[in-house]
Amino acid sequence: MRILLETPSDGAAVLHIHGRLDLTAASDVKSAILRAVDNGRPQVVVDLKDVPFIDSSGLGALIGGLRAARTAGGDLRIANPGPQARMILELTTLDRVLVTHETVEAALAAD
Amino acid sequence: MQLTSPPVVVRRAQLQARVDRLEGVHGALEHFWSNAEDRGAQPPYNARMQFDLAVIEIAANICEHAAHGGGVTLELELSLYGDRVEARFDDDAGPASLPATSEMPSQAAESGRGLAIVRRIVDELRYERVGEHHNSWFLRKQLQPE
Secondary structure, X not given: OEEEEEOOOXXXXXXXXXXXXXXXXXXXXXXXXHHHHHXXXXXXXXXXXXOOOEOHHHHHHHHHHHHHHHHOOOEEEEEOOOHHHHHHHHHOOHHHOOOEEOOHHHHHHOO | OOOOOOOOEEEEEEEEEEOOEOXXXXXXXXXXXXXXXXXXXXXXXXHHHXXXXXXXXXXXXXXXXXHXXXXXXXXXXXXXXXXXXXXXXXXXXXXXXXXXXXOOOOOOOOOOOHHHHHHHHOOEEEEEEEOOOEEEEEEEEEOXXX
């Protein structure tokens, strides 16, 4: 799993994740989100375009990141979820709090 | 009552797994579905995705019960029938337990969803402690209405 950080504007961070977001990757992803928030970028977008699989640990990392972003006055949004990501978000009803967008640009622009 | 027709595909794998190393389980699933396609089986994509998730969640749960955070030896058997797909696990991790319901923890919780997800996905989930050193897990997901 690799994480690429993009900083498109002040206060915003886009994390492009490549690989499975599972138990192996969860702590690294959560750390990367927390680091972005601590560095003054609480508007976080997690790009799932290259994530073929998420499990409950991966969801936990996103929830932890969401909490940190909101505490800092921002938000965490999901971009480019594939069918597997959509399935687990719906199954756990976390699609109500982890809002998804079709593109990174749409996630950044959302109110 | 299950049908007695033989499985379309069976894959057995003996794996060394650790909580941060589930590649062997992912690999076994990929080979299993690839063999199924080679034999012309076309299970619904959504059911396949859900079954994969359930198997990985059980494997992760098993590894979490490994002694001292170490590895486990895991025997995994995946079987595809005309109307269902099944997974059997035999492992040497410590004893586990099943939650009573499929209720999800609160939306703010960062953990505790694994077995609730499995319960929502599968039609049957069984767990048994076998002797002093082994666990046996069984999952069944129907591909067509029972």
